[in-house]
Amino acid sequence: MEKLSTQPYKGTRDFYPEEMKLRNWFFGKIRETLELAAYEEYNGPMLESLELYAAKSGDELAREQTYNFTDRGGRDLAIRPEMTPSVARMVAAKIGELNYPLKWFSIPNMYRYERPQRGRLREFWQLNVDIFGCDTYEADLDVIQSAIAVLRAYGADETMFRVHINNRRFFNDVIAAICGTDAEGSKKVSKVVDRKNKIPRETYVKDMTELGLSEEQIDKIDALYTMNVKDATAFCPDSVGSQELLSLFDALAATGLDKYCMFDFGIIRGLDYYTGTVFEVFDEAPENNRAMFGGGRYDNLVGLFAKNAKISGVGYGMGDVTLENFLVTHKLVPDVLRSGKKVLVARFDDVAIEKYTAIVDQLRAAGIVTSLYTGIKKFGKQIDYAVKGNYSHVVIMGGSELEKGIAKIKNLETREEIEVAVSDIASSLA
Amino acid sequence: MEKLSTQPYKGTRDFYPEEMKLRNWFFGKIRETLELAAYEEYNGPMLESLELYAAKSGDELAREQTYNFTDRGGRDLAIRPEMTPSVARMVAAKIGELNYPLKWFSIPNMYRYERPQRGRLREFWQLNVDIFGCDTYEADLDVIQSAIAVLRAYGADETMFRVHINNRRFFNDVIAAICGTDAEGSKKVSKVVDRKNKIPRETYVKDMTELGLSEEQIDKIDALYTMNVKDATAFCPDSVGSQELLSLFDALAATGLDKYCMFDFGIIRGLDYYTGTVFEVFDEAPENNRAMFGGGRYDNLVGLFAKNAKISGVGYGMGDVTLENFLVTHKLVPDVLRSGKKVLVARFDDVAIEKYTAIVDQLRAAGIVTSLYTGIKKFGKQIDYAVKGNYSHVVIMGGSELEKGIAKIKNLETREEIEVAVSDIASSLA
Numbered sequence: 001m002e003k004l005s006t007q008p009y010k011g012t013r014d015f016y017p018e019e020m021k022l023r024n025w026f027f028g029k030i031r032e033t034l035e036l037a038a039y040e041e042y043n044g045p046m047l048e049s050l051e052l053y054a055a056k057s058g059d060e061l062a063r064e065q066t067y068n069f070t071d072r073g074g075r076d077l078a079i080r081p082e083m084t085p086s087v088a089r090m091v092a093a094k095i096g097e098l099n100y101p102l103k104w105f106s107i108p109n110m111y112r113y114e115r116p117q118r119g120r121l122r123e124f125w126q127l128n129v130d131i132f133g134c135d136t137y138e139a140d141l142d143v144i145q146s147a148i149a150v151l152r153a154y155g156a157d158e159t160m161f162r163v164h165i166n167n168r169r170f171f172n173d174v175i176a177a178i179c180g181t182d183a184e185g186s187k188k189v190s191k192v193v194d195r196k197n198k199i200p201r202e203t204y205v206k207d208m209t210e211l212g213l214s215e216e217q218i219d220k221i222d223a224l225y226t227m228n229v230k231d232a233t234a235f236c237p238d239s240v241g242s243q244e245l246l247s248l249f250d251a252l253a254a255t256g257l258d259k260y261c262m263f264d265f266g267i268i269r270g271l272d273y274y275t276g277t278v279f280e281v282f283d284e285a286p287e288n289n290r291a292m293f294g295g296g297r298y299d300n301l302v303g304l305f306a307k308n309a310k311i312s313g314v315g316y317g318m319g320d321v322t323l324e325n326f327l328v329t330h331k332l333v334p335d336v337l338r339s340g341k342k343v344l345v346a347r348f349d350d351v352a353i354e355k356y357t358a359i360v361d362q363l364r365a366a367g368i369v370t371s372l373y374t375g376i377k378k379f380g381k382q383i384d385y386a387v388k389g390n391y392s393h394v395v396i397m398g399g400s401e402l403e404k405g406i407a408k409i410k411n412l413e414t415r416e417e418i419e420v421a422v423s424d425i426a427s428s429l430a
Numbered sequence: 431m432e433k434l435s436t437q438p439y440k441g442t443r444d445f446y447p448e449e450m451k452l453r454n455w456f457f458g459k460i461r462e463t464l465e466l467a468a469y470e471e472y473n474g475p476m477l478e479s480l481e482l483y484a485a486k487s488g489d490e491l492a493r494e495q496t497y498n499f500t501d502r503g504g505r506d507l508a509i510r511p512e513m514t515p516s517v518a519r520m521v522a523a524k525i526g527e528l529n530y531p532l533k534w535f536s537i538p539n540m541y542r543y544e545r546p547q548r549g550r551l552r553e554f555w556q557l558n559v560d561i562f563g564c565d566t567y568e569a570d571l572d573v574i575q576s577a578i579a580v581l582r583a584y585g586a587d588e589t590m591f592r593v594h595i596n597n598r599r600f601f602n603d604v605i606a607a608i609c610g611t612d613a614e615g616s617k618k619v620s621k622v623v624d625r626k627n628k629i630p631r632e633t634y635v636k637d638m639t640e641l642g643l644s645e646e647q648i649d650k651i652d653a654l655y656t657m658n659v660k661d662a663t664a665f666c667p668d669s670v671g672s673q674e675l676l677s678l679f680d681a682l683a684a685t686g687l688d689k690y691c692m693f694d695f696g697i698i699r700g701l702d703y704y705t706g707t708v709f710e711v712f713d714e715a716p717e718n719n720r721a722m723f724g725g726g727r728y729d730n731l732v733g734l735f736a737k738n739a740k741i742s743g744v745g746y747g748m749g750d751v752t753l754e755n756f757l758v759t760h761k762l763v764p765d766v767l768r769s770g771k772k773v774l775v776a777r778f779d780d781v782a783i784e785k786y787t788a789i790v791d792q793l794r795a796a797g798i799v800t801s802l803y804t805g806i807k808k809f810g811k812q813i814d815y816a817v818k819g820n821y822s823h824v825v826i827m828g829g830s831e832l833e834k835g836i837a838k839i840k841n842l843e844t845r846e847e848i849e850v851a852v853s854d855i856a857s858s859l860a
Contacts (some may be wrong), residue, residue, distance in 0.1 A: 006523035012475030038801030045442030093436035254784030353682030371468030
């Protein structure tokens with residue numbers, strides 16, 4: 001028979017114990033940090049109705065970008081490619097019972113059908129952090145604080161990342177103020193500004209000029225990209241967006257977080273979804289200087305599910321692959337494999353197994369990770385096993401030690417060996 | 431527009447923060463217990479080649495029982511319905527590098543395409559615990575110990591569950607010994623014995639008689655079901671299976687675990703897969719007395735992937751739904767929602783936000799779960815929010831308290847309120 005391939009499916013990963021330990025460390029830091037800030041974890045199913053994504057992105061795009069299929073009941077299903085539709089469904093289902101503002105997070109695994117490349121895999125995990133049901137700047141502040149807190153929990157500092165912040169209400173108002181356009185006209189200008197970095201300069205200027213903008217107006221918009229928040233908001237001081245930006249930056253300064261943050265007029269994040277604060281977190285490493293993840297405020301989370309109900313949200317999504325790249329680039333990944341005590345109790349065939357299991361019980365009761373060597377092999381093989389398995393110590397008790405009521409403890413790092421009474425093994429390792 | 435349904439897909443569950451907290455507690459106990467015993471966690475992708483399951487169960491059954499589809503590259507994929515094929519693939523891929531015996535566990539989410547019913551859902555999580563690469567009874571002992579340790583970690587005792595143990599080698603040998611049959615003949619008898627509890631007594635006796643068994647032989651086999659391990663193994667003392675059973679039960683007695691275990695000739699677990707020790711863990715609750723989960727020893731884990739290589743394994747799989755039912759039945763689920771301190775800092779509009787964020791920082795630095803009320807609402811609303819959100823304390827500092835440099839701390843359980851200096855808030859809550 002033809003043997004099967006041992007490779008995981010394209011764009012997915014196997015997590016052997018070493019990688020899994022690292023993941024558990026990554027995710028543990030996230031949980032610890034967010035729970036300390038009273039965010040609560042949730043999760044939904046991997047499979048959802050395809051219509052959840054079709055309603056948001058159109059049927060064609062939803063089918064193209066997701067793994068989808070029809071079940072035997074004729075229902076179109078997709079493996080979730082993102083979490084927002086699921087959480088929107090969950091909030092809509094209990095809209096009258098939930099305790100707003102909700103501070104929620106999730107670290108779901110999800111699938112996107114795309115060509116695997118650096119930083120983008122088909123199976124990935126994504127931290128989703130959101131506050132639902134509070135539409136003032138305090139919620140924006142809280143989620144931005146949480147993103148900074150997560151990165152700081154890994155040991156990242158202000159030389160390594162920066163949160164670039166803008167506001168979509170301000171964006172609309174400042175364009176109207178500079179160009180003197182009505183809503184319709186501002187929208188047209190916004191579309192050109194949104195494309196600014198993706199098109200040649202001449203095309204940009206030509207498009208802006210065709211919309212009736214003067215050279216001076218184009219210069220003024222250019223200048224916004226390097227301005228601080230005070231100068232930028234001075235163009236439209238009465239704009240709700242300006243006030244939100246100023247309140248947010250004031251609060252960031254008051255809490256000492258301003259060193260991690262900057263105003264950046266270049267952050268737009270698509271024109272159709274976000275409605276207030278928007279932000280992107282940049283990796284400051286010269287070789288990797290780009291947006292790692294981002295988020296912002298959006299209105300009407302539950303619109304697809306509930307009539308006559310509006311819940312706003314503000315949040316962000318951070319992919320595990322991006323996060324890992326960041327931590328590796330900045331050397332923030334500790335040697336989790338070799339942290340802490342891990343004891344192997346070696347086994348000799350002239351000693352009854354219960355003598356060893358008693359030692360194992362003693363060590364585990366003291367909270368020390370312990371394994372009895374499984375089976376009987378030559379002592380050298382057991383030591384090899386301990387070294388390769390990242391054990392820190394080996395407890396050695398053969399027939400001659402048993403007679404004297406002692407055991408040897410070998411420290412595998414220092415290679416030192418000490419003798420202790422059997423009853424003192426745990427305390428001498430504590 | 432027609433509004434979308436807020437229901438999760440049939441047979442799947444939404445995990446709101448209350449349910450998620452419980453799951454994290456469930457899984458946390460498992461991780462804690464198994465890691466203390468030096469088991470290491472791994473994981474693989476949700477999507478695998480359909481052929482992994484087809485090779486084991488046949489193409490038709492694999493297609494019927496899994497969610498499967500063809501990707502745009504023409505590859506047949508399935509959402510994993512179990513973990514063994516994935517872990518076999520992973521071991522085969524690094525067969526020469528791994529450090530045997532491997533003590534591995536995983537808590538993957540998986541999907542089975544079946545009619546949802548009590549204890550069986552379409553999406554579920556399953557703890558998988560295995561030792562690979564040790565083919566003596568010590569590995570069987572270690573995995574059985576781990577199952578007992580997990581249940582004990584939840585507070586379960588010997589009145590609540592029992593591990594029923596048999597051995598497939600012993601099973602074959604004792605049938606041969608009683609019936610005087612050759613391998614071929616024993617196999618035929620085994621098939622009837624395997625069906626014993628599923629067919630009427632008369633059919634059983636008729637089938638056995640047709641295979642040439644006497645009434646006395648049938649009685650002897652009947653008697654095995656109520657025998658202890660010493661008496662049962664006396665029929666074939668030289669059988670490797672008998673010796674494995676006796677060594678295992680001796681070691682269980684020596685480690686004080688025999689009160690959780692019993693010999694049970696009725697445990698067979700299908701005829702084609704298991705090759706040595708087999709066991710099932712029963713719920714002892716009278717209203718729910720049934721096998722919750724089980725496992726055993728199997729040979730040639732990697733046969734589908736690697737030629738000329740054999741790795742044996744012993745392990746079990748425990749579903750999350752079954753475990754939850756067990757813990758609820760025996761009242762072993764603590765009130766995890768109300769455990770620990772959780773502080774809401776209330777917000778008044780006559781005090782600048784940085785006065786509050788300083789308090790939040792002080793509390794979080796002390797490791798206390800803390801949230802600043804997001805936005806500004808009437809004090810009563812904020813208290814309602816704290817009560818509904820399972821907060822234990824509210825820190826109250828309005829303009830008048832600020833002037834005096836104090837804050838009030840309200841204990842939501844006792845309704846007591848104390849006044850403390852702002853700098854002492856964390857220490858007075860510690």
